[in-house]
Structures are given as structure tokens and as C-alpha cells.
Amino acid sequence: MHEKEKDLIDAFLRGQVDRRGLIKGLGAMGLAAGTAGTLLNLGQTRALAADFDWQAHKGKTIKLLLNKHPYADAMIADLENFKKLTGMNVVYDVFPEDVYFDKVTAALSASSPEYDAFMTGAYMTWTYGPAGWITDLNEWIKDPAKTNPNYAWDDILPGVKSSCAWNGKPGGALGSEDAKQWCIPWAFEQNNITYNKGMFDKAGVGVPGNLDEMITTAAKLQKDIGSGVYGIGVRGSRSWATIHPGFLSAYSNFNEKDLTVSADGKLSAAMNTAGSKAFHAKWVQMIQESGPKDWSTYTWYQVGTDLGAGASAMIFDADCLGYFMNGGDNKMAGKLAYAAFTANPEAKASTPNIWIWSLAMSNFSKDKDATWYFLQWASGPEHGLFGATKMDFVDPVRQSVWKDEMFREKLNKSYPGYVEMFDASAAGASIKFTAQPLFFDLTTEWAATLQKMVAKEVPVDEGLDKLAESINGQLREAGLG
Amino acid sequence: MTAATIQRNRPSGFRISKRVLPYVLSLPALLVCIGILIPFLTSVVYSFQRYRLSQPWARQVNWGDNYISFFTDPKFWNTLKVSLLYAGTTVVLELLLGLAIALLLQKRSTLNNFISIMLLMPLMTAPALAALMWKLMTNPGFGVLSYLASLIGLQDFRWASSPSTALFTVVLVDIWVYTPFIMILLLAGLRSLPTQPFEAAALDGVPRSFVFFRITLPMLTPYILTATLFRLLDSIQQFDIIYAMTQGGPGDTLTVFQVEAYLNFFQSTNVGRSAALMIILWAITYFLSNIFIKNWLRLRERARGQA
Numbered sequence: 001m002h003e004k005e006k007d008l009i010d011a012f013l014r015g016q017v018d019r020r021g022l023i024k025g026l027g028a029m030g031l032a033a034g035t036a037g038t039l040l041n042l043g044q045t046r047a048l049a050a051d052f053d054w055q056a057h058k059g060k061t062i063k064l065l066l067n068k069h070p071y072a073d074a075m076i077a078d079l080e081n082f083k084k085l086t087g088m089n090v091v092y093d094v095f096p097e098d099v100y101f102d103k104v105t106a107a108l109s110a111s112s113p114e115y116d117a118f119m120t121g122a123y124m125t126w127t128y129g130p131a132g133w134i135t136d137l138n139e140w141i142k143d144p145a146k147t148n149p150n151y152a153w154d155d156i157l158p159g160v161k162s163s164c165a166w167n168g169k170p171g172g173a174l175g176s177e178d179a180k181q182w183c184i185p186w187a188f189e190q191n192n193i194t195y196n197k198g199m200f201d202k203a204g205v206g207v208p209g210n211l212d213e214m215i216t217t218a219a220k221l222q223k224d225i226g227s228g229v230y231g232i233g234v235r236g237s238r239s240w241a242t243i244h245p246g247f248l249s250a251y252s253n254f255n256e257k258d259l260t261v262s263a264d265g266k267l268s269a270a271m272n273t274a275g276s277k278a279f280h281a282k283w284v285q286m287i288q289e290s291g292p293k294d295w296s297t298y299t300w301y302q303v304g305t306d307l308g309a310g311a312s313a314m315i316f317d318a319d320c321l322g323y324f325m326n327g328g329d330n331k332m333a334g335k336l337a338y339a340a341f342t343a344n345p346e347a348k349a350s351t352p353n354i355w356i357w358s359l360a361m362s363n364f365s366k367d368k369d370a371t372w373y374f375l376q377w378a379s380g381p382e383h384g385l386f387g388a389t390k391m392d393f394v395d396p397v398r399q400s401v402w403k404d405e406m407f408r409e410k411l412n413k414s415y416p417g418y419v420e421m422f423d424a425s426a427a428g429a430s431i432k433f434t435a436q437p438l439f440f441d442l443t444t445e446w447a448a449t450l451q452k453m454v455a456k457e458v459p460v461d462e463g464l465d466k467l468a469e470s471i472n473g474q475l476r477e478a479g480l481g
Numbered sequence: 482m483t484a485a486t487i488q489r490n491r492p493s494g495f496r497i498s499k500r501v502l503p504y505v506l507s508l509p510a511l512l513v514c515i516g517i518l519i520p521f522l523t524s525v526v527y528s529f530q531r532y533r534l535s536q537p538w539a540r541q542v543n544w545g546d547n548y549i550s551f552f553t554d555p556k557f558w559n560t561l562k563v564s565l566l567y568a569g570t571t572v573v574l575e576l577l578l579g580l581a582i583a584l585l586l587q588k589r590s591t592l593n594n595f596i597s598i599m600l601l602m603p604l605m606t607a608p609a610l611a612a613l614m615w616k617l618m619t620n621p622g623f624g625v626l627s628y629l630a631s632l633i634g635l636q637d638f639r640w641a642s643s644p645s646t647a648l649f650t651v652v653l654v655d656i657w658v659y660t661p662f663i664m665i666l667l668l669a670g671l672r673s674l675p676t677q678p679f680e681a682a683a684l685d686g687v688p689r690s691f692v693f694f695r696i697t698l699p700m701l702t703p704y705i706l707t708a709t710l711f712r713l714l715d716s717i718q719q720f721d722i723i724y725a726m727t728q729g730g731p732g733d734t735l736t737v738f739q740v741e742a743y744l745n746f747f748q749s750t751n752v753g754r755s756a757a758l759m760i761i762l763w764a765i766t767y768f769l770s771n772i773f774i775k776n777w778l779r780l781r782e783r784a785r786g787q788a
Binding site for chain 2: 101105131228295306451478479
């Protein structure tokens with residue numbers, strides 16, 4: 001590397017030059033973007049290695065279990081840098097999402113030492129943690145001998161970080177003082193609106209400002225656009241995954257809860273309050289009037305592809321789903337826009353429930369220290385910036401990455417409104433569920449009840465009373481209620 | 482070769498006494514049995530436990546609590562009802578359709594042989610893939626079957642997404658995948674029937690319906706029973722088609738045994754309940770198999786007696 005280029009990169013890594021200045025400077029030196037990127041990577045690797053013994057586990061191999069996802073692709077694309085930095089080898093298995101979590105459950109429940117670390121969601125750790133399958137990562141995060149001083153743990157968005165920490169007590173607050181850090185947040189998804197600008201213009205409607213407006217806007221869009229286009233896409237399959245995105249984000253914005261925790265720590269269902277019933281009635285009405293005809297089979301995939309294909313006018317789902325549908329070969333690429341959504345007219349801001357793709361360490365890993373080296377690198381600021389600027393690591397959890405000008409410019413250029421949407425709702429973004437080990441039982445039954453209500457098999461009031469009764473029974477049976 | 486040569490060539494170290502020989506010969510079967518029995522007995526033990534992977538500290542023997550909670554839960558009876566309804570409907574329809582196709586293809590000809598091979602194609606498709614294919618074909622937006630339904634006036638037919646038509650839809654997929662199995666079995670049976678009774682009936686001018694009900698059907702009964710047994714056992718354990726199309730929904734419309742057991746284990750990590758469901762399913766299949774096998778043996782005995 002020439003001295004001038006080296007000096008410029010070092011100045012950038014010291015924070016004396018911003019990213020724009022760096023690229024401009026390297027350009028002036030006649031370096032192409034690709035070469036500049038390579039040099040930057042080399043510089044970052046050097047900077048990382050300067051303050052910490054990254055070579056402590058040189059020669060060791062760790063194995064990962066990964067879900068097929070653009071975030072995993074971003075990590076794989078950067079793996080060579082980790083290998084160079086540490087002298088470690090990394091091997092991995094990648095499974096499609098349909099079978100991924102079954103594979104994780106099978107591997108962990110069998111106490112298999114095959115995988116050292118794996119991708120997970122925070123909800124899953126409410127099962128894996130108490131079962132003793134994963135490790136409390138505080139032991140490593142808080143150990144300066146094992147963690148790079150530049151790791152900047154506090155750089156991770158507080159709501160996201162605390163959502164991955166739980167003390168293991170059913171109903172215990174996420175991120176409490178005694179919480180165990182079951183996983184490291186990696187990237188997350190806020191649930192907001194992605195909409196088709198052209199269709200909104202054609203129907204002469206604006207972005208809905210609350211749930212009532214969403215219902216009327218979706219109905220008007222469906223009526224005015226015609227051609228089989230439906231008003232709003234939300235998930236509807238008989239699965240926990242139907243409850244956690246748009247539905248719970250709107251529900252919690254009305255201060256409604258899934259469960260109530262009593263003073264003595266007992267849990268009870270909170271879905272049949274008057275407020276909850278009113279909310280459910282509106283949600284059901286919205287789907288009946290303006291949702292997809294086969295809503296009860298809809299997963300994130302159908303919700304997303306319909307928007308990308310121009311079959312729906314808007315979705316209330318993961319923001320990154322809207323991101324991916326706005327690019328690639330999608331028919332509606334470049335025609336989508338984003339908006340934070342505040343369902344409750346009396347609420348001050350959007351409070352989306354979030355899905356957090358995280359990294360967890362298997363308790364059966366043969367070399368946890370070496371595994372931690374990988375985890376801290378993969379969740380570190382350098383890799384986050386690499387994924388965000390060079391790959392589709394859309395919703396990084398680090399504040400420093402969100403402040404990065406190149407990343408914001410990249411989003412603003414191709415995905416207008418995405419950054420504003422993020423900024424408007426990030427502060428209120430966190431997991432809104434009550435942490436407890438029956439999470440999947442209760443949310444799957446909740447989704448099944450929602451299906452019955454939308455299909456008019458049961459009235460909303462009666463359906464929610466029955467749901468609450470059933471959930472209370474299950475909580476009692478499990479010794480939680 | 483002389484007797485002395487044979488004596489010389491016989492290996493001397495591998496003599497097995499006549500008393501031990503039967504046990505040695507049955508050893509492979511015993512090993513297979515152990516391979517099946519260990520997981521089975523483990524499941525029986527688990528089914529009598531309160532055993533949830535997410536609450537390892539609460540694991541304890543609860544004797545029959547898992548079973549009692551099922552028998553007092555309306556959702557379990559719905560599971561039983563849906564499973565039996567699904568199995569009964571698919572088997573009856575596949576049997577009728579398979580028999581009709583087999584009768585049409587009974588006569589050996591190049592065309593019939595070609596058609597019978599082509600009809601086996603759905604059977605070579607993985608059921609989960611077939612379900613996804615049908616999910617696309619029944620999509621209300623662009624599915625070809627939805628389009629065809631609209632041509633006959635069914636404008637808003639919801640297929641698997643409506644509680645009133647979900648069972649019909651998954652049964653349709655099952656029929657598409659598995660009718661060829663029945664067809665090929667019955668076709669083999671039909672083609673192996675002795676020709677004399679049919680020739681005699683033709684000479685006497687016996688009506689074709691009489692021949693079918695009084696000669697063909699009785700002689701084909703062992704084949705029908707075998708096909709029915711195989712399909713019934715498979716059908717009552719159906720998972721792929723239903724899960725891939727509806728995940729057991731809408732609501733609780735299609736929560737058959739396997740779907741419930743899968744969700745209990747993989748989503749809820751409730752090993753005890755999942756094992757109890759599987760044991761109940763095993764008891765049902767054991768009961769049904771016994772009925773069929775007894776009838777099959779009775780028919781075989783009758784056939785021998787007549788011979």
C-alpha cells in the first residue's frame with residue numbers, strides 16, 4: 001500500500017476523516033471503488049488487530065448453523081477478513097427458513113456439539129435459554145481479556161440489545177439488571193408500512209396515520225385500483241409469525257398486552273380486555289374488507305411478493321421486506337415507499353414490535369472462547385458497516401452504522417423514505433411480548449383464533465374469551481399461571 | 482466330488498448347533514425390532530411425563546395426565562375427528578377412482594401400458610412439493626384452478642384458506658398424489674385374476690354388472706384390502722400435504738394428529754404431549770391394522786377352502 005493511501009485510511013479509522021472524505025481522497029489518488037474497498041478492508045483488519053490479540057485461537061475451526069438470508073450472505077461475503085484477522089477457520093451449514101428452526105431445535109435438544117454458534121431470533125432464546133442449550137454471553141462481553149476494546153457494546157441500539165436479554169423468569173422484564181444475554185443482536189426488522197406510491201396517487205389517498213385511517217385507506221385503494229389488487233397485506237398463517245409483525249406492533253401501540261404479570265409473578269391472558277376486543281374487531285374488519293382472499297395461508301413470503309408484484313397496495317410488515325421488494329427483478333421495484341406507522345391516534349410515536357436476527361452460542365460448543373471471537377467479530381462495528389454499505393445488511397443494530405453517511409446515502413438514493421421511517425420508529429422499537437417459555441404455544445393459538453374470527457367462525461368477543469380461557473389453562477398446567 | 486472331499490472342505494470353526502440356529506437366523510429381525518422398539522418404548526415413557534424442553538426443572542412423571550388432558554379437551558376430539566374424516570374420505574375416494582382407472586386400463590395394450598406409467602407421475606412427486614404446487618394453482622389471484630372455478634361460476638372460491646373448503650382442497654391433493662398407488666395395485670390384481678370364470682360368464686351371457694359385482698369384486702377383495710390398509714395407515718398419519726398447505730388451519734380445521742404432534746414438539750418443545758399424541762395415533766393404527774389383517778386372513782382362508 002502506498003504511504004499516502006495508508007495515511008488516509010488510518011486517518012479515517014482514527015475518525016479524523018469521514019467516509020465521504022475517504023472515498024473522495026482515494027478517488028483523487030486514482031483508485032477505483034473496488035480497490036479502495038479492498039484497501040479499506042485491509043486497513044480495518046489491521047486496525048482491529050492493533051488493540052487486541054485476535055490470533056489467540058489461530059488454527060482452530062468453528063462451525064456455524066445459518067439460515068438462508070441476505071444477512072447471512074453478507075456475513076459469508078466478509079468471512080475471509082475474519083479468517084485473515086484471526087487465523088481461524090469457519091465452516092457453516094445453511095438451511096432454508098422453512099426447516100431452519102427445526103434443525104436448530106433438533107441439534108440443540110440432542111446436545112450436539114456439531115455447531116458452535118447459530119442464527120436465532122430473540123423469541124427462540126426463551127426456549128433455548130431455560131433449556132440450557134445456549135450460553136449467557138455476559139461472561140464474554142464483560143471480560144476485557146476476551147473482548148476487543150473497540151467492540152463498543154453500547155453502540156447497539158438499547159431497545160434491541162435489551163430485547164435479547166432475559167433473566168429466565170417467566171414474565172421477567174427484558175433487559176433487567178439480572179438478565180442474561182442469551183444472544184447478540186445482529187440485525188433487526190421494524191414493522192412499518194411499505195406502500196405503492198403509484199397506487200396511492202391513483203386512489204388519491206395519503207399514508208394512513210392510525211388504524212382507523214389504515215382501514216379506510218385500504219378499502220378505498222382496493223375499490224379504486226381494481227384489477228384484483230387488494231388494499232393491505234398482512235400475515236395470516238396459523239403460526240406465531242402472524243402475531244409478531246404488524247399485528248402486535250399496532251396492538252401494543254394501544255398499550256394492550258399479551259399477558260399480565262401479577263405481583264407474585266403469575267401470568268394470565270390479557271387478550272380479552274375491552275381495549276383488546278375493540279382492536280381485534282378493527283383488525284379483523286380490515287382483513288375481511290381489504291386483505292388477500294387467501295389471507296389464512298399468508299406468511300411473510302406471500303405478503304412481500306404480492307407487494308413486489310403489484311398485487312397489493314401496501315403492507316404492514318417488516319421494513320426490510322419492503323426494502324427487498326423495492327429492488328431486484330420485482331415488477332414494482334423503485335415504486336415503493338416507506339412510512340412509520342402509529343396505530344393509536346393518541347400515541348405520540350410508532351412503537352413497532354421487532355424481529356431480531358441474532359447470534360447465539362451453543363452450550364455444547366467445544367471451544368466457547370474461540371466461538372466468542374467469531375461472535376464479536378460478526379456483531380462488531382466493522383462487519384456491520386461492511387454489510388450495510390456493501391451488501392444488503394439492511395437493518396443493522398449499531399447506531400454508528402446508522403449514522404454512517406454512505407449507508408444513509410445508499411438508502412436515500414435507492415430507497416427514499418427508508419431512513420426517515422427508521423429514524424421515526426427506532427426509539428420505540430423493542431419486543432412487546434411478555435418473555436415466557438410458552439411463547440410459541442400461545443401465539444400459535446392466538447393466530448388460529450384470529451383465523452376463526454376472520455372466517456366468521458366465531459365472534460371477536462367470544463373468540464377472545466375462549467382464547468384467554470385456553471391460555472390461562474395452559475399457563476396453569478405449566479405452573480406459570 | 483466325493484463325500485470325503487466335502488468333509489475336508491467344510492470349515493471346522495463355524496458349526497452352529499441345531500438348538501441355537503433358529504435364534505441366530507432370527508437375529509437380524511431381532512435387531513430391527515430393537516431399533517424400532519427403543520424409540521417406541523422411549524415415547525411411551527415420555528408420554529407419561531410432564532416434559533417440556535423449555536422447562537427442564539419441571540420434568541416429572543405425571544402418569545396419565547397427558548392422556549387425561551387430551552380426553553377432556555374438545556380440541557383433541559376435533560383432531561381425532563379431522564384425522565379420521567380425512568383418512569376415510571381420501572381412502573374411499575382414491576379406492577373408487579383407482580378401481581375405475583384400473584378397470585379402464587385392464588386390457589393389455591401399448592396405449593394402456595403407456596397411460597398407466599404416465600399416471601404414476603404424481604406418485605413420484607414429493608407430497609410437500611405437490612402441496613406447494615397446488616397452493617399456487619389454487620391462488621385466487623393467478624391460480625389456474627381458481628380461474629377454472631370462476632368459469633363455472635365459483636367467483637370467490639377460497640380453497641385451502643376457508644374453513645368450509647380447506648378439507649376438500651387437501652383431500653383433492655391427496656387424491657391426486659395417491660390414487661395412482663391404488664390404481665397400480667388393483668391393476669396388477671385385475672391382470673392376475675384367472676380368466677376361466679370370466680370366459681364362462683361370457684359364454685353364458687351373464688350381464689357385465691353381475692360379472693363385476695359377483696366375480697371381479699370378490700376375487701379382487703384381497704388386493705382392495707391390501708391397498709386400503711396401506712393407504713389408510715398412511716393417510717391417518719398425513720402431515721406434509723396439510724402442513725405445507727395450511728399449517729393445520731384455518732383455525733383448527735385441519736389439526737390432524739401429525740400436525741399437532743409436530744407443533745407440540747418442534748414449536749412448543751412439549752415432548753410429553755407430543756409423545757402422548759403419537760402413542761394414541763399408534764393405538765388407532767394398530768387397531769385398524771388388526772381389523773384389516775384379520776379380514777385379509779379370513780378371505781385367504783376362505784379362498785383356500787374353496788380351492
